[in-house]
Amino acid sequence: MQIVIVGGGAGGLELATKLGKKLGRKGKAEVVLIDRNHTHVWKPLLHEVASGSLDADLDAVTYRAHGHKHGFEFELGTLNGIDRERKVVQLSALLDEDGREVLPARERPYDTLVLAIGSVSNDFNVSGVGEHCIFLDSPVQAHRFHRRLVDGFIRLNQALKSGDSVHKLRVAIIGGGATGVELSAELYKAREWFSTYGLTAITPQHLDVTLVEAGPRLLPALSERISSGAREELEKLGVRVMVNTAVVSAGPEGLQTKGGEAIAADLMVWAAGVKAPDFLRDIEGLETNRANQLVVEPTLQVKGDGAIYALGDCAGCPMTRPDGSEGWVPPRAQSAHQMASAVAHNILASARGKPLQPFRYKDLGSLVSLSEYTAFGRLMGGLARGGINLEGKIARLAYVSLYRMHLAAIHGWPRALLLALTEKINHFVRPRFKLH
Secondary structure (H helix, E strand, O other): OEEEEEOOOHHHHHHHHHHHHHHHOOOOOEEEEEEOOOEEOOHHHHHHHHHOOOOHHHHOEEHHHHHHHHOOEEEEOOEEEEEOOOOEEEEOOEEOOOOOEEEOOEEEEOOEEEEOOOOEEOOOOOEOHHHHOEOOOOHHHHHHHHHHHHHHHHHHHHHHHOOOOOOOEEEEEEOOOHHHHHHHHHHHHHHHHHHHOOOOOOOHHHEEEEEEOOOOOOOOOOOHHHHHHHHHHHHHHOOEEEOOOOEEEEEOOEEEEOOOOEEEOOEEEEOOOEEOOHHHHHOOOOOEOOOOOEEEOOOOEEOOOOOEEEOHHHEEOEEEOOOOOEEEOOOOHHHHHHHHHHHHHHHHHHHOOOOOOOOOOOOOEEEEEEOOOEEEEEEOOOOOOOOEEEEOHHHHHHHHHHHHHHHHHHHOHHHHHHHHHHHHHHHHHOOOOOOO
């Protein structure tokens, strides 16, 4: 039995780890994880990689080594098609930086296929966004932003030391969801660390961050009170928050809004929404929704093919919201985690000839961290029937615990606790911030 999992994000890696332990190690199935990258970084932390608060070289999980330890095989590759009749996935040729072929275009057979390829930024066809804005969909893009941020601070420090007192580093972030809000705060923490490590000419007044949101408020998934609190904290740091502001174009000098205002920027980040990759629409016989997600049955098998499962951001899973309206399971890390557990259960049940179970999404709440300054959130089903609001140190602790739980899901709690200890030790022996 060949189980192929495409996508090593939170859900895909957790699933490969579980199936590797249950089936791969025991020789009951060949479990293969395919991803275009060599390593895994938890996507909710990419804004920290972008700012430099997190060093992905230290925190990343190497797929090949992890697979060796947990009973699955890793294959480097990018999915470009599925032949459902022959039950093979088609992978593109892999080229190195010089354009030389490392791996040829090839096919990989499967008995059971799991698509966990995540999502990409949705630019809503806004002119110039693809050319001039940076997305934060992958560690490569986060590293790209970080390099530009480092160069920008070094350039700014030199200009200030040369007597140019009016020069600033201008960053525009489009999208007032969790990524945009968290990155805005991280940039001010980055400014502090750069000043600590030698770029002493830069003060808070030399960093100009503009956060642009098309809707009426930040963090629409959270309560209005939390949204207002987050906005107040950001404005205290110096962030210029613009709500009810739609961006109609991006250019080399900045953004243009629907109201005719120009927002000058040296760096621009687009974090205004996500969608599943476009090629999913072209898989013949499979149904997709408006966000390109593969529509799935309650068992998370895709409609039209019981041999294929979808989970995480690429899965269009219908749900009934608490207010009774119909919608889709939201593209969040907790969704991918819950779906990975459900798919693992159903694949194991299928192997044993037992009935499959329907997936039921449970909203555990939302948490947003404004770097080390403060945090906000709401946990569902806690001490109160409608959930409890958190802020400050307690919310920050809960936020950090989410990452620890992800590490425990892929490493087990003993190793996750050792990694937490290693992180604390690194605070004493390494710089607290990635400076290159």
